[in-house]
Structures are given as structure tokens and as C-alpha cells.
Amino acid sequence: MDIFAQAYQWVNLKYLLEGLWVTVEVSVISILFSFIIGAIFGLLRYMKIKYLSMIVGFIVDIIRNLPLLLIIFFTYFGLPNVIGVRFNTLWATIIAMTVFESAMLAEIIRSGIMAVDSGQMEAARSNGLTYWQTMYHIILPQAVKKMIPPIVSQFISLVKDTSLATIIVLPELMFHAQVIYGQNTNFMIPMFLALAVLYFIVCYLLSVLAKFLDRRLSKA
């Protein structure tokens, strides 16, 4: 037990929380960006606009099938060579996560819209509504309800996947834990335990938030 007390002394906890803060920062910014871009790409692909939807679909499919780690390497190590711009580890991670998660969300959002019965669109159009009025009043509200669970799972993966950036030495939660037990291997188990608890709390809060949103939407 002494080991745990030592491992969880305030300097270490503070250091872990600093890591957690970076994890949350990267996650929140990536979630915001990828949600907006994913929604636009998902809609564009759904709408079957000549060429545009095909190109969007092609890009989305390629990105979805790449390992996230490869994209992180590319934005951090590759981009400086390609376009001569170097991002710090924080932004390299955010950009990589946004690219990857946008593609994942685009597909979730497109399938969510497609899962709405096509009869709904036909009924609304023959009821006199325009395409966008139908989208707004009928299709999207139904699609969003279907999308919430997969989107939440995706965001939970996103939070956990930020730990990949430990490899490019982003000072996030996982990396800080490694630094601590790197100095004293006895701290390894306490640190693993702390990591498990902290990731759990963040991800659990996300799913609670989602349930709350879901209930709000059901009432609307």
C-alpha cells in the first residue's frame, strides 16, 4: 500500500491531471471540428451530387481504412517534408484526429440519414414541402436519433485514441503516466489503475451527456 501512497503523491497526481487536461483539450477540439466536417461530408455524400459526392465518398473511404497512427505520423513527420509546415505535437494530433474522425462521422451521419425510410421523404414532398424543408422537419430529426449512439461510441474511441499521440511525445495523459513510472517502475500498476479510472470517468461523462441529449431530443 505504501507504493500506492507514494505513487499518488500530489506532484504525480498534478502531473497526471495536466496530462488529462491535454487529452481533454485535444478531444474536445477534435470532436467539434470533426463533427462539423463529418456532418458536411456525410450530407454531401448522401445528396448524390454529380462528381462531388463521388469524390467525397472516395476520400472518406480511403481515410476510414487507414490506421489513425499513420495519419498522426503523417501530420507530424510527413507534412513538414511535403508542405514545409511544422505543427507542434498538439496541433499535429488535433489535425490528424480531425481528419480521421471526420471520415468516420461522415459515414455514421450518412448511414443515419439513409436509415430513415424513403417513404418519409416522398410523403413530405407530395405534401408540398421542399427538399430542405423535408430535411429539416422530417429526415434529420429522425436521423439524429438513430445517429446518437454510434456517434457517442465514436467520440469515446476518439478520447481513448488520443493516447496514440504519446508516440510523438504529446504530453497527454498516457504519456505523463509513462514518465512517472519510467522514473520508478514500482509505480507502474498504480499508474495503470489511475489511467483506467481517469479514462473511464471522461468517457462515462460523455455517454451521460449523450443520454441527456437523447432524452431532450425525444421530448422535442
Place this chain on the structure above:
Amino acid sequence: MSMIEFNNVEKYYGKFHALKNINLKIDQGEVVTIIGPSGSGKSTLLRCINGLETVTSGQLLINGYDLADKKTDMNKTRKNVGMVFQHFNLYANKTVMQNITLGPQVVLKQSKAQSEEEAHKLLELVGLNEKANSFPDQLSGGQQQRIAIARSLAMKPKALLFDEPTSALDPEMIGDVLNVMKTVAEQGMTMVVVTHEMGFAQEVGDRIVFMADGSILEDHSDVAGFFKQPNDERARVFLSKVIKHM
């Protein structure tokens, strides 16, 4: 001027020839039933009338406006022609009341109060006033279809299209829906009804059209006469099959 007028209309789905040289005039207040075997193009014909499908060539005039003409505002035309579907297609995320009032509010810019007042009259007409606050999945098929009719009527359309409105219903629900349709017909609505309900066709229909293979083979004002003695061989075979099942 006819309410609905097909002049030499052809419709292709890719290479597939779905409507062949359709000529059909439907006047205001007429109730026309369309029968024919599966795949003969009945739904396609209806869907062209309210612009869910576009015709490949020929002229399709609704109230004098040519649907093939790019200048014709499709949304305006749809406003005037309502459609009732086989599977009801009520808006799943809206209550019965909202299903009926959405079109009037969004398209006709009616106030909430006015649209709801009129919706109550329509609910009265279809006999479902107590269901105003239910969601579609809380209703039986027959009830959903009656709401779907009320929803179409709320737009005050000049014509109503019905695509096999009773085919998805349990037998004991069919009568209620047909009764509502009969009431609507008696109020002078122009109706085009694709149906297998031969009783309805005879009792309510002013005219009967038989389709096969994308063509109109028979078009009669004497509905009872047609049932007794169809001219076309295929109509005869079709009727003998349908009547056996009745």
C-alpha cells in the same frame, strides 16, 4: 380544361420502358380507379402526376401546367396534388396533429391556431379526433391511413392520388378507410385511385382504367359494364384472377 392530362407520355427507368404512349384526361371531380397486374406501371403513373418521377417525353399537364416544362414550379404543383401511399408514410417524429398541420404551416403559412382548428375538423371527418396527440407507431394501420388522408386533405388539394391505400391493411380495417375515401369523393374531390378493391371501383368510381405492361388497355365510364365484359383479353384474365380472390 382537364385537371390532369397525359399526352403521348413515355417513361423510361434507364432502358426499361415503364409507361408507353399514355393518353389520359381526368376532369375536375372525377374519381378514376386504375387496376392492372403488378409491374404494369400504375404506381409510376401516379408518381409522375405529383412529380415524384419525371416523364421522359410527351406532355403531362396538371391544371394546365406542363410538368415537363422547367418553368413549372414543382413544389407549387405538389401543393395542389396530394398523395396517399400504400404504407401510409406518416411522419414518424411527429404527432398526428403535427402530421396534419406541418404542410399547412410550412407550405401554406397558416398560423398554428388556424391549422389546428382545421385539423380538428379533418380528424372529425376521419373519425379519429381522440388520437390528435398520438404518434404514428401508436396507431393501427387503418388509423394511420385515415390520418394520412386527413394530412393530404389539409393542404386543400385540387386532386388526391391513392396508391393501393388498403393493400397493407388487415381486412377488418379496409372498410373504414374506404368509407373515408367515399366521403371525400362525395365532397367532389378529383381522385385517382390505384386499387384492388373492385367493390370500391364500381360503387365510387366514375371511370375505370386497366393497365398492363406500361400501357392503358381499357378506359371506361361504364364501370359495371367493364366488369361484366372487358374487351381486352388480358383484362379478362386479370379480372377473373382478382374476382376469384374476392
